[in-house]
Amino acid sequence: MRLFLLPCILVARLTLAGPALAAKATFQLKSRITYPPEMGEVRCYDITSSLGQFTFRPPADWWLEVKAKACQFTLHSPKDDAHVEVRLAGVNSALSPKPDHDALRRQVLERYRGARVIEQFPVFTSVSQGQAFAMVWNPAKGVRTAIRLALVPCPGGTLEFCLTAAPDAIESHRHVFSALLTSFCEVVPKGKEEG
Numbered sequence: 001m002r003l004f005l006l007p008c009i010l011v012a013r014l015t016l017a018g019p020a021l022a023a024k025a026t027f028q029l030k031s032r033i034t035y036p037p038e039m040g041e042v043r044c045y046d047i048t049s050s051l052g053q054f055t056f057r058p059p060a061d062w063w064l065e066v067k068a069k070a071c072q073f074t075l076h077s078p079k080d081d082a083h084v085e086v087r088l089a090g091v092n093s094a095l096s097p098k099p100d101h102d103a104l105r106r107q108v109l110e111r112y113r114g115a116r117v118i119e120q121f122p123v124f125t126s127v128s129q130g131q132a133f134a135m136v137w138n139p140a141k142g143v144r145t146a147i148r149l150a151l152v153p154c155p156g157g158t159l160e161f162c163l164t165a166a167p168d169a170i171e172s173h174r175h176v177f178s179a180l181l182t183s184f185c186e187v188v189p190k191g192k193e194e195g
Contacts, residue, residue, distance in 0.1 A: 026050055027088060029066055029073055046187070051088050051157040053187040054127070059084075059176040075180070082165035082173040084180060089158045096153035099131050108149060112137045115147070123150040126185030127159065136167060146170035148177055154186065 028048045033041055045064070047054040058064060061078045072087035094103035101120065109115060115137035123132035130152030137145045148163040148170065161184075163170070163177040 029064075047088075049088050051159075052155055053189065054154075054159075055185055055187050056180060057183040059180060062176070077165075077173065077176075081169045082163065082176075084177060085160075085162045085164070087160040087162075088154075089160055091156070092151065092153070092158045095130065095151055095158060101131065104131050104151065105133070108133050108135070112147065114138060123152065123181060125150075125152050125159070125181045126183070127154050128152055130159075148174070150177075150181060152181075152184075159184070 026049055030046050030048075032044050032046060034044055036042055042057060044055055044057055047056075058075055059077075062075045062084075063078075065074045065076065066072075067074065072085055075084045075086070077083065092104075092107075094100040094107060105117060105120060108117065112135060115135045117133055117135050119134040121132055121134075123130050130150055132148060132150040135147045135149070137147055139145055144167055146165055146167040146169075150159075150161040152159040152161070161177070161181060163173060165173055
């Protein structure tokens with residue numbers, strides 16, 4: 001398994017999720033092993049960022065690449081025929097407090113010029129409910145790509161999850177994408193729990 005643990009600084013730029021986080025925002029990713037009952041050894045990753053703390057379970061046998069300058073990470077399938085890019089971004093006013101479906105669709109089509117949205121639907125993580133898009137896109141002449149993009153609001157920003165694969169391979173990775181989303185949860189620091 002390839003693993004890169006790198007702290008990084010978020011770069012100010014305009015993104016789909018609205019304004020970028022402040023230039024001094026932080027992002028750190030660490031690996032740990034847990035032993036849940038009847039499951040054996042399970043690898044988890046913990047994220048500490050300006051948006052909060054999160055944890056998730058990566059898909060089995062997928063390898064991780066951290067892109068320090070973009071302050072995001074990418075999970076690659078064992079055959080390298082698909083990848084999931086996860087990025088923490090600023091607040092998207094079209095997503096929160098209540099989703100504006102038309103505004104989100106316009107943002108997505110602006111980012112993926114020429115894409116065809118096949119489906120727009122709600123998506124769920126342990127953090128909150130968001131919006132997702134299934135699309136077909138031709139980023140370069142003769143190249144067809146299938147995308148599942150999920151935008152999920154979180155305290156102080158947006159989580160972006162983007163599964164990319166060839167159109168004939170995307171269906172075989174859908175369950176992996178869904179499992180990643182449902183495993184993604186916010187960690188509440190001790191002493192800040194409600195109750």
